[in-house]
Amino acid sequence: MxxxxxxxxxxxxxxxxxxxxxxxxxxxxxxxxxxxxxxxTEIGFLLSVLAAATAALLxxxxxxxxxxxxxxxxxxxxxxxxxxxxxxIAGYALIHGVTHGAIDSAIALKLLCGTAGLITGxxxxxxxxxxxxxxxxx
Numbered sequence: 001m002x003x004x005x006x007x008x009x010x011x012x013x014x015x016x017x018x019x020x021x022x023x024x025x026x027x028x029x030x031x032x033x034x035x036x037x038x039x040x041t042e043i044g045f046l047l048s049v050l051a052a053a054t055a056a057l058l059x060x061x062x063x064x065x066x067x068x069x070x071x072x073x074x075x076x077x078x079x080x081x082x083x084x085x086x087x088x089i090a091g092y093a094l095i096h097g098v099t100h101g102a103i104d105s106a107i108a109l110k111l112l113c114g115t116a117g118l119i120t121g122x123x124x125x126x127x128x129x130x131x132x133x134x135x136x137x138x
Contacts (some may be wrong), residue, residue, distance in 0.1 A: 007102035014098050018091045022124035027056040035043040083128050084121045091120025
């Protein structure tokens with residue numbers, strides 16, 4: 001019982017951390033994947049970091065440009081999904097990493113991790129909507 005309470009407390013702390021860091025999940029995922037791809041071609045570490053940082057910045061710029069300029073609601077929904085889905089995956093993985101040793105029940109672990117992923121996705125959507133409110137109203 002104490003381990004379950006400890007797991008729930010750590011989950012709450014991790015959700016608060018994930019809430020504030022949810023907006024950074026997509027650029028980090030783009031950075032890691034781009035770095036892995038380019039570094040595998042044996043170009044070099046510094047050039048791989050530079051290319052990955054450029055790709056991460058371009059991904060953020062592309063999504064924010066779509067949010068600010070697009071008039072099509074489906075395009076805006078897709079741009080929000082580009083940010084929300086990686087944040088949900090990151091929240092799920094974060095909580096799974098914290099609690100997988102403390103909770104023996106696979107069902108309880110999946111429910112807890114799924115809830116945390118959903119909360120992190122909602123946090124990313126709220127943060128992203130805060131950026132969307134900065135756009136000029138037409």
